[in-house]
Amino acid sequence: MLSWLIAITGASKGFGTCVALALVDSWIVKGASRVDFILTGRDEKGLRSARDQMIQTFEKQPNANRTIIQVVTTIADFSDPDVLDAVSDSILNAAPSSSYTHTMLINNSGSLGRIERVRNLSAKDYRAAYDANITSPAVLTSHFLRRFGGAEEGTWIVNVSSLAAVKALDTMSMYATGKAARDMFFRCVALEEEELAKESGRNANTRILSYAPGPMETQMQKQIRSEMPDVPMKEMFVDFKEKNGMVDPMDSARKMLAVLEWNKYENGAHIDVYDVETFLSAGDSLNKA
Numbered sequence: 001m002l003s004w005l006i007a008i009t010g011a012s013k014g015f016g017t018c019v020a021l022a023l024v025d026s027w028i029v030k031g032a033s034r035v036d037f038i039l040t041g042r043d044e045k046g047l048r049s050a051r052d053q054m055i056q057t058f059e060k061q062p063n064a065n066r067t068i069i070q071v072v073t074t075i076a077d078f079s080d081p082d083v084l085d086a087v088s089d090s091i092l093n094a095a096p097s098s099s100y101t102h103t104m105l106i107n108n109s110g111s112l113g114r115i116e117r118v119r120n121l122s123a124k125d126y127r128a129a130y131d132a133n134i135t136s137p138a139v140l141t142s143h144f145l146r147r148f149g150g151a152e153e154g155t156w157i158v159n160v161s162s163l164a165a166v167k168a169l170d171t172m173s174m175y176a177t178g179k180a181a182r183d184m185f186f187r188c189v190a191l192e193e194e195e196l197a198k199e200s201g202r203n204a205n206t207r208i209l210s211y212a213p214g215p216m217e218t219q220m221q222k223q224i225r226s227e228m229p230d231v232p233m234k235e236m237f238v239d240f241k242e243k244n245g246m247v248d249p250m251d252s253a254r255k256m257l258a259v260l261e262w263n264k265y266e267n268g269a270h271i272d273v274y275d276v277e278t279f280l281s282a283g284d285s286l287n288k289a
Contacts, residue, residue, distance in 0.1 A: 165210070
């Protein structure tokens with residue numbers, strides 16, 4: 001009996017909601033007897049909408065009478081670093097069970113921070129951005145691994161990354177450094193989990209992926225276009241919109257799940273949506289970390 005626990009942060013809108021919907025129609029749900037979802041975010045209405053869409057999508061699936069799914073939602077505000085341990089506990093306490101054959105955490109939530117050049121930023125700006133983009137997912141991941149890591153058939157952790165993790169962007173230093181730090185954090189997690197497996201004499205079964213979903217027409221892109229100062233890079237983001245260069249978020253979510261199903265990526269790898277087809281056709285593990 002295969003059972004899954006899947007927790008998704010930032011699930012109330014945008015790419016997070018698309019990931020949740022894609023999961024309902026994925027290899028994970030189709031092959032399991034039970035799947036429990038925890039959706040977190042700051043918008044209660046958005047979380048309820050995501051949950052309702054998931055259930056409606058699932059009920060249309062041919063396996064709807066063979067798989068049990070349960071979707072619980074929990075409001076989570078990661079903006080206060082002093083209560084992150086308590087917030088992480090409250091999220092994971094929402095799990096309907098304490099034992100699963102498979103577990104997955106998708107760290108999707110994040111913040112752009114102030115879109116300004118470094119000489120115009122303050123300590124307060126940095127603290128807020130780095131707490132949201134680095135400290136929060138790190139703390140939640142620690143709690144998740146203690147509670148649900150080392151599941152019998154495997155644990156997966158996905159860090160929703162960005163091109164900004166590997167490419168400098170004018171006026172987006174806070175966002176870019178946050179994403180780069182997250183990528184490195186999760187590479188360290190991948191290494192640690194492999195070492196822990198060796199020390200305990202068991203096979204390593206914790207898989208880590210940093211996935212860059214591409215430029216999508218979400219609230220984040222709209223914020224970039226409206227708040228970015230008039231620097232040359234702004235034209236790139238405007239062109240994405242005007243020249244139909246945006247990635248469809250549902251398509252990107254499905255490609256992310258295809259990479260997870262393929263499961264031959266280097267543990268801790270950074271994979272961009274534009275490279276997915278190359279990876280899936282390669283046949284062997286490629287290291288993009």
